[in-house]
Amino acid sequence: MPEHASLERYDERDIPFSRVRLKPGSAEYKAYYARRPEKRAVDDEIRSLPGLLSHEGSLAEPVLFASPEGSFFLTDALRDAVDGPVAQKSVELGPARMSGYLKALAVYYGARAAGITELRPYHVYSHIGRDFRRYGEPVPFEPGWAIAFTVEMDLRMTRAAPRAPTVMESGRQYVEAARIAVQLAAAVRKMGHPARAHIDGHYRVVAPLVARDAGLGEIGRMGLVMTPRLGPRVRLGVVTTSLELVPDGPTRDATVIDFCERCRKCALNCPARAIPDGGRTETGGARRWRIDADACFRYWNVIGTDCARCLAVCPYSHADNLFHNAVRWGVRRSALFRRAAVRLDDVFYGRKPVPAKPPDWMRLAG
Ligand code: SF4
Numbered sequence: 001m002p003e004h005a006s007l008e009r010y011d012e013r014d015i016p017f018s019r020v021r022l023k024p025g026s027a028e029y030k031a032y033y034a035r036r037p038e039k040r041a042v043d044d045e046i047r048s049l050p051g052l053l054s055h056e057g058s059l060a061e062p063v064l065f066a067s068p069e070g071s072f073f074l075t076d077a078l079r080d081a082v083d084g085p086v087a088q089k090s091v092e093l094g095p096a097r098m099s100g101y102l103k104a105l106a107v108y109y110g111a112r113a114a115g116i117t118e119l120r121p122y123h124v125y126s127h128i129g130r131d132f133r134r135y136g137e138p139v140p141f142e143p144g145w146a147i148a149f150t151v152e153m154d155l156r157m158t159r160a161a162p163r164a165p166t167v168m169e170s171g172r173q174y175v176e177a178a179r180i181a182v183q184l185a186a187a188v189r190k191m192g193h194p195a196r197a198h199i200d201g202h203y204r205v206v207a208p209l210v211a212r213d214a215g216l217g218e219i220g221r222m223g224l225v226m227t228p229r230l231g232p233r234v235r236l237g238v239v240t241t242s243l244e245l246v247p248d249g250p251t252r253d254a255t256v257i258d259f260c261e262r263c264r265k266c267a268l269n270c271p272a273r274a275i276p277d278g279g280r281t282e283t284g285g286a287r288r289w290r291i292d293a294d295a296c297f298r299y300w301n302v303i304g305t306d307c308a309r310c311l312a313v314c315p316y317s318h319a320d321n322l323f324h325n326a327v328r329w330g331v332r333r334s335a336l337f338r339r340a341a342v343r344l345d346d347v348f349y350g351r352k353p354v355p356a357k358p359p360d361w362m363r364l365a366g
């Protein structure tokens with residue numbers, strides 16, 4: 001039986017972002033905690049914390065926080081553009097040429113890499129959770145294809161994690177991913193085929209699973225997609241369509257799993273102890289590391305940024321340059337090399353690296 005046949009669908013109402021927005025006393029609040037009473041205490045506690053981008057957060061920098069607030073405002077403003085009318089006259093290229101063209105178009109628009117997968121039920125959320133205009137609506141599974149792509153997060157900004165530059169960069173790249181997805185979906189519709197963009201806050205698909213199955217990378221210890229050239233230092237975008245395409249093979253990269261087994265740097269550096277230090281476990285029909293999403297999200301709501309310390313210290317996040325790509329080449333080919341690379345990363349960057357200084361121009365912000 002293929003692995004995907006046994007995987008359960010995620011309910012978007014269960015992710016911390018959706019849960020903490022429930023207003024105490026509202027009908028949605030009562031209905032949710034009647035169904036998931038075990039989540040009520042932790043969510044009530046998170047709701048009492050300062051919150052993401054709050055000026056009361058322990059790492060708050062009000063001038064810098066205005067930047068991600070602007071980015072999230074823009075991403076949200078794109079929500080009504082995720083879908084639209086389909087041109088009456090359709091353009092046909094055939095699945096193989098169209099697949100190549102659309103992936104190249106995504107890269108032309110600004111993506112670093114793009115891949116395609118046929119949609120599986122577990123790619124699609126069972127119910128809407130973050131979009132409060134349609135909270136609780138079931139999401140029907142419709143067969144089709146997904147074009148997934150990555151956008152790069154700036155190395156210097158992410159290395160300053162968990163301070164403000166990291167959430168500035170997240171916000172900026174969510175805008176980029178949303179813009180590319182909206183633009184790409186619109187282009188597909190202009191060719192006469194239905195297409196929908198999936199953007200932050202308005203996903204109908206679980207982007208990391210789609211990206212992995214579209215061949216963009218393996219999911220590592222910290223629960224993010226580890227891409228070959230940038231590791232987890234990316235954000236993801238997705239466009240779904242009924243236009244027939246040719247899927248790329250899913251990523252099943254045993255070398256990433258082996259490296260993560262040995263490395264454990266993200267687990268050691270996580271301030272919330274949210275990343276498991278041990279082996280993978282069987283969860284929801286798949287063998288993987290299961291991060292404590294509640295502990296991670298709780299920490300964000302204490303400090304006011306989206307932390308990303310795990311992403312910053314990961315050896316796969318290093319620069320996309322000749323030296324690090326030579327190391328990546330060796331890591332993919334030899335277990336002995338992987339063992340040495342884990343040690344050498346500690347020697348050169350430290351087992352517990354100190355957060356980098358923000359770029360100089362940020363001193364203007366006070
Ligand atoms: S820090 Fe190490 S263990 Fe964590 S995801 Fe990166 S390579 Fe894997």
Ligand code: SF4
Binds near residue numbers: 269274306
């Ligand atoms: S974002 Fe921060 S708190 Fe969350 S898992 Fe990564 S290091 Fe831990």
